[in-house]
Amino acid sequence: MAKPDYLHFFIDPNRCIGCQACVQACTECDTHRGESMIHLEYVSRPESVQTVPVVCMHCEQPTCAEVCPADAIKRTGDGVVQSARKPRCIACGNCVMACPFGVPELYEDRKIMMKCDMCYDRSSIGKKPMCATVCPSQALFFGTREQIAQLRPLSAPVNTFQFGAQTITTQVHVMVPRALAQPRAYVDVAAAMDEQPRSRAVSLKVLGSDPYAEVEV
Ligand code: SF4
Numbered sequence: 001m002a003k004p005d006y007l008h009f010f011i012d013p014n015r016c017i018g019c020q021a022c023v024q025a026c027t028e029c030d031t032h033r034g035e036s037m038i039h040l041e042y043v044s045r046p047e048s049v050q051t052v053p054v055v056c057m058h059c060e061q062p063t064c065a066e067v068c069p070a071d072a073i074k075r076t077g078d079g080v081v082q083s084a085r086k087p088r089c090i091a092c093g094n095c096v097m098a099c100p101f102g103v104p105e106l107y108e109d110r111k112i113m114m115k116c117d118m119c120y121d122r123s124s125i126g127k128k129p130m131c132a133t134v135c136p137s138q139a140l141f142f143g144t145r146e147q148i149a150q151l152r153p154l155s156a157p158v159n160t161f162q163f164g165a166q167t168i169t170t171q172v173h174v175m176v177p178r179a180l181a182q183p184r185a186y187v188d189v190a191a192a193m194d195e196q197p198r199s200r201a202v203s204l205k206v207l208g209s210d211p212y213a214e215v216e217v
């Protein structure tokens, strides 16, 4: 079986509401029961409530596999990068250090690296990964390009990421505002990390002794 080539994984971090449904659904998976392979990251806790779901991006040239001394990480013919093979993994942690997206995790107790494999037991027969079945805001979407274009007319899928001099192309697409995707069809990750969140300060009137006093939140 292989993942149908017309089905793709799209992440739209703007739509993540931090509900953790994806994390809970991932722990239900039979292949890694009790552990979630999806992480929910906070962009900047002091400044924003924005959360970002992090799954394996399934790189076309996976750095994790390139640095693995035990050849434990395999990429299937349809481009899905698998978790480490148990008999081979020596739990050295090279992949954890090398992945530019911060995906693999080392499980010291089991001496193995585990990561998201796009629910290959499901996606290889055309079913959605568990996280995409439960995400209420469709921040995680598994479907066709036509479906995502219809759902997000103002966004465009990008699957090329620039890390300094290194360009990485991935199976998983990130939705970015269409206006940003037009001049350059890639995400400059280093530049994006320097961006500051837009100020969302609003002024509220405070009722009290001075009814016209204002407080900034
Ligand atoms: S995102 Fe990280 S773990 Fe996933 S294939 Fe790329 S390098 Fe490997």
Ligand code: SF4
Residues within 6 Å of the ligand: 064, 067, 068, 069, 070, 071, 072, 073, 084, 085, 088, 089, 090, 091, 092, 093, 094, 095, 096, 106, 112, 113
């Ligand atoms: S931890 Fe396992 S999978 Fe990762 S690089 Fe080391 S041997 Fe390979």
